[in-house]
Amino acid sequence: MDGNPRGPAHPRSASWAPLGDPEIDAVLEAEFERQMTTLQLIASENFASPAVMAATGSVLTNKYSEGYPRRRYYGGNANADTAEQLAIDRVKALFGAEHANVQPHSGSQANAAVYLALLDTGDTVMGMSLDQGGHLTHGSPVNVSGRLYNFVSYGLTRSDERIDYDAMAGLAREHRPKLIVAGATAYSRRIDPVPFREVCDEIGAVFMFDAAHIAGLIVGGVHINPVPYADIVTFTTHKTMRGPRGGTILCTQEYAKRIDSAVFPGSQGGPLDHAVAAKAVGFAEAARPEFAQYQARIVENAAALADALGSQGFRLVSGGTDNHLLLIDLRTFDADLTGKVAQEALDAAGVTLNRNSIPDDPRSPFVTSGLRMGTPSVTTQGMGPAEMARIAEFTSRVLRAPDDEDVIATVRAEIAELCAAFPPYDR
Ligand code: DSN
Secondary structure (H helix, E strand, C coil): CCCCCCCCCCCCECCCCCCCCHHHHHHHHHHHHHHHHCEECCCCCCCCCHHHHHHHCCHHHHCCCCEECCEECCCCCHHHHHHHHHHHHHHHHHHCCCEEECCCCCHHHHHHHHHHHHCCCCCEEEEECHHHCCCHHHCCCCCHHHHHCEEEEECECCCCCCECHHHHHHHHHHHCCCEEEECCCCCCCCCCHHHHHHHHHHHCCEEEEECCCCHHHHHCCCCCCCCCCCCEEEEECCCCCCCCCCEEEEECHHHHHHHHHHHHHHHCCCCCHHHHHHHHHHHHHHCCHHHHHHHHHHHHHHHHHHHHHHHCCCEEHHHCCCCCEEEEEHHHCCCCCCHHHHHHHHHHHCEECEEECCCCCCCCCCCCCEEEEECHHHHHCCCCHHHHHHHHHHHHHHHHCCCCHHHHHHHHHHHHHHHHHCCCCEC
C-alpha cells in the first residue's frame, strides 16, 4: 500500500485483547482513540506497523541476554541471538555500516554510550546548541553530557538560519575538541557531513553524526548518508525510521569494541530483546522499495505544509524545510502569542505538536516563541499536499482565536472527520 500515495502506508489492525486491567485498558482505549481522531504532528513520532508492535509485545520481553550474540552471560539465548544478529545484519546492510550495536534503549542512551566509549570526564566536545536546534544530549548543561564533558556549542548563521559551518570549523580549530557531534532535533535543513569530516581530519577529532531525526530519510535516499563520512552514527528507530522505540549505534570497525563495551557493560545491563526483535522487523520494512517512496512523500508533505503555513502568515525559521520538520516563529503571526499557549490551544483542537525554542528565542524553553511540526505520522496515514493545506488552515484558525472555544470545537470536529478518512490503523 505504500505505493499508493492516497492509502495508509500499512493498513492494519492495532487491536489488542483486553488486558483484564480495567484502568490500563481504559488508558489504551483512550490513547487509541486520540491517535485515530487527532493530527499527530510531533516530528519525532510515527505510527509503527502492527508487526513492529507485535514483536514489541512478544515473549522476548521475558528474556535476559547480557552480552552479545554467541557471547552471553546467561543460558537460553539461542533465539535472542538470532533476533539480535538479524537486527545487526539488516541495519548494517541498510546503511552500509561496518559495525552495528542495536542494544541502546534510546537515542540518549546511544549518545551517552558513545561519549563513555571515547571521552574522559572534562574532555572538550563540540555539538549544536540546544537553542539553535541541537539535542539535549549534545551538551546541554542540564543533561549528563553537559555535566560530564566540556561542550563547546556551534549554531546557525543569523542571515539564513542554517548551520554556520565556517564558524563551527573556526571553533573546532580554537578549542580542539576530541569529538565533534553533528545532528539536530529542531533543524529543518540538510546537514552536510563533509565540513565536519574535513575539520575532524584537520584537528584529529572523532566525528559522530546523530541521525535520530533523519535516519529514515537517509535510508530512503532523500538525505545524504553520513556513514561513509562519520566514524560513528547514532539514531533512534522510532522517528522517521518508523520502527519500535529505541536506539542504534553504527561505527567503523576501529571503534566497534569500544562502543560495544560502552553499551554493555558500560552503561546498560540486559538488552530489551523484545525491542531488538522489533528493530529487526522495522529494519526489514525499511529495506522495501515502498519505504523510499514513503520518505520522499514525508519531505514533499513538509514542503507543502511550509508553503501553506507561509500563505497563512507564519514565518518559518530558515524560510522553509528540506526534511520532515519545520519550525514556526510565531512572533510575526502574533507577537504576544507564546509557543506554550499555541501548543495548548492546538492540542485542544486536535493538532498535536510541541512548542519549541527558535534561534535566539527571547522566551524561556518552557514558554518559547516557536512551534515544531513534522510530517512522518500524517504521511504514514496517507495524507498528501492537499491535507497539508488543510492542516495549515486549521492551525491558522485556532491561533487567530486561541481562547475561542467555539473555534476550537469546530476545528476539532473537522479534524476528526479528516482523520477518519486516513486511519492509521483499522478499528
Ligand atoms: N524528544 C525527541 C524529539 O522530539 O526530537 C528527541 O529526543
